Amino acid sequence: MRRHRFRSLFAVVTMVVLTLVTAPLRGSADSSRLDDPDPATIPLPVLDDDDPAKAVVARVTFNSRTQATVDRTSVSLQRAHTHIGDPPILKLSLRDVDGQVIDRMNAWSPLWAYSHGDRERMDIKQSGSGSFIVPFSPALSTMTITDTALNKDVVTVDVKPAIRTFCVSHPSDPDCLESDLSVDAVEPRAPLFAVLGKPVTVTVASTVANAGPDGPTDAQVERTVAAGTGVTVAPSAPETTEVALAVGTPRRLEKTYTVTCTQPGARTLDFTSAVAPKRASVIDPQEANNRRTTRLTLDCAVPVTLNIQPGSTENPVNLNGSTLPVAALTTRAGEYGNPLAFDATTIDAASLHFGSPSVLLLGGGVPEIHGRIHPEDSLEPDEVTRDRDLDAVLHFRPRSETLTATDTSGCVLGRFTGPGGPLSFYGCDKVTIIP
Ligand SMILES: [Ca+2]
Ligand SMILES: [Ca+2]
Ligand SMILES: [Ca+2]
Numbered sequence: 001m002r003r004h005r006f007r008s009l010f011a012v013v014t015m016v017v018l019t020l021v022t023a024p025l026r027g028s029a030d031s032s033r034l035d036d037p038d039p040a041t042i043p044l045p046v047l048d049d050d051d052p053a054k055a056v057v058a059r060v061t062f063n064s065r066t067q068a069t070v071d072r073t074s075v076s077l078q079r080a081h082t083h084i085g086d087p088p089i090l091k092l093s094l095r096d097v098d099g100q101v102i103d104r105m106n107a108w109s110p111l112w113a114y115s116h117g118d119r120e121r122m123d124i125k126q127s128g129s130g131s132f133i134v135p136f137s138p139a140l141s142t143m144t145i146t147d148t149a150l151n152k153d154v155v156t157v158d159v160k161p162a163i164r165t166f167c168v169s170h171p172s173d174p175d176c177l178e179s180d181l182s183v184d185a186v187e188p189r190a191p192l193f194a195v196l197g198k199p200v201t202v203t204v205a206s207t208v209a210n211a212g213p214d215g216p217t218d219a220q221v222e223r224t225v226a227a228g229t230g231v232t233v234a235p236s237a238p239e240t241t242e243v244a245l246a247v248g249t250p251r252r253l254e255k256t257y258t259v260t261c262t263q264p265g266a267r268t269l270d271f272t273s274a275v276a277p278k279r280a281s282v283i284d285p286q287e288a289n290n291r292r293t294t295r296l297t298l299d300c301a302v303p304v305t306l307n308i309q310p311g312s313t314e315n316p317v318n319l320n321g322s323t324l325p326v327a328a329l330t331t332r333a334g335e336y337g338n339p340l341a342f343d344a345t346t347i348d349a350a351s352l353h354f355g356s357p358s359v360l361l362l363g364g365g366v367p368e369i370h371g372r373i374h375p376e377d378s379l380e381p382d383e384v385t386r387d388r389d390l391d392a393v394l395h396f397r398p399r400s401e402t403l404t405a406t407d408t409s410g411c412v413l414g415r416f417t418g419p420g421g422p423l424s425f426y427g428c429d430k431v432t433i434i435p
């Protein structure tokens with residue numbers, strides 16, 4: 001019954017488009033006969049020097065009906081023969097760089113062969129190789145070979161390398177374009193410092209451009225981030241964005257990350273942007289400018305506990321008044337929710353700034369007026385307890401540029417000597433502004 005079906009199938013096959021050379025059956029005396037398709041069914045190639053048509057050729061070895069490997073791919077300066085009339089043994093699906101099917105066609109299988117002298121006799125071989133020849137398209141990306149009867153994909157051939165190789169060696173071919181794409185800048189914008197465990201937002205602006213000569217060019221921009229130790233970043237997965245780049249019209253792409261310090265000190269994040277033409281037929285003559293990395297160094301500060309106006313729970317701050325005492329408390333790890341131990345007596349007085357959170361983030365704030373700390377056992381936040389360790393009492397003269405009437409917290413940013421060397425610290429307490 002199967003034979004009968006194929007007999008009728010062959011009757012309608014007037015043109016075999018796919019030229020197949022099947023692998024010899026090892027040990028078979030008749031192998032040379034089985035190798036060749038019937039010459040009568042192979043159309044003579046028509047060579048036309050003026051024909052701009054090209055074909056993509058994929059040489060594939062089938063190891064079974066459902067398993068195949070790609071031997072090689074290339075672009076041929078010949079027109080691909082039509083696949084109309086090919087038996088539906090295999091189906092070729094041609095997809096573009098967007099994954100859209102741009103063409104489908106039937107194809108002969110290298111596993112199917114019939115012997116000379118008995119055209120009714122079909123053999124399904126254990127393995128065989130064949131060349132699949134399809135029309136060239138500058139947008140072509142993959143060719144998927146599907147076994148039609150099993151409705152199972154056998155192999156997907158990536159034809160982009162072949163197209164790229166062809167266009168590199170045929171730059172004047174009308175299907176091949178040239179665009180010098182580049183990443184001109186990767187600029188992270190981050191706060192002046194981040195407090196351990198408190199997420200901050202980092203915005204990275206990447207500038208990509210096309211210096212031509214051809215365009216606009218569809219480009220893929222891949223943005224990646226690599227966080228050093230002591231800091232986490234989200235999202236951490238690479239992101240690929242598509243952008244149409246006109247010649248001489250740079251595009252700026254912004255991406256926002258949430259960054260959290262897990263260890264104090266200077267922590268690094270490397271932001272990388274890379275651009276590449278989306279189509280394999282667009283060649284970038286200069287690859288060196290297609291990728292750029294910028295390192296961001298974030299100062300991760302140790303959170304500490306302050307007591308503004310020791311002895312007062314309201315912490316009044318007169319912006320025209322005199323000195324405001326602020327106690328920076330020496331704490332054990334875990335005390336008041338602070339993750340690390342902090343010895344306030346190691347504070348570097350010359351590094352201190354007092355102000356609202358937003359003023360300190362902008363690098364503002366007023367300095368310590370004495371230029372030195374006053375070590376004493378100050379009051380804890382309950383305004384009652386002295387816990388018998390030495391704290392640091394600091395003195396500031398806040399003015400309207402450091403706190404405003406609507407501010408509800410006053411903060412100190414400074415440096416101290418940690419177990420491994422100098423680190424930044426940051427702490428806040430509530431304030432009641434007296435205008
Ligand atoms: Ca380039
Ligand atoms: Ca207080
Ligand atoms: Ca203490």
Ligand SMILES: [Ca+2]
Pocket residue numbers: 330376377378386387388389390391
């Ligand atoms: Ca104390």
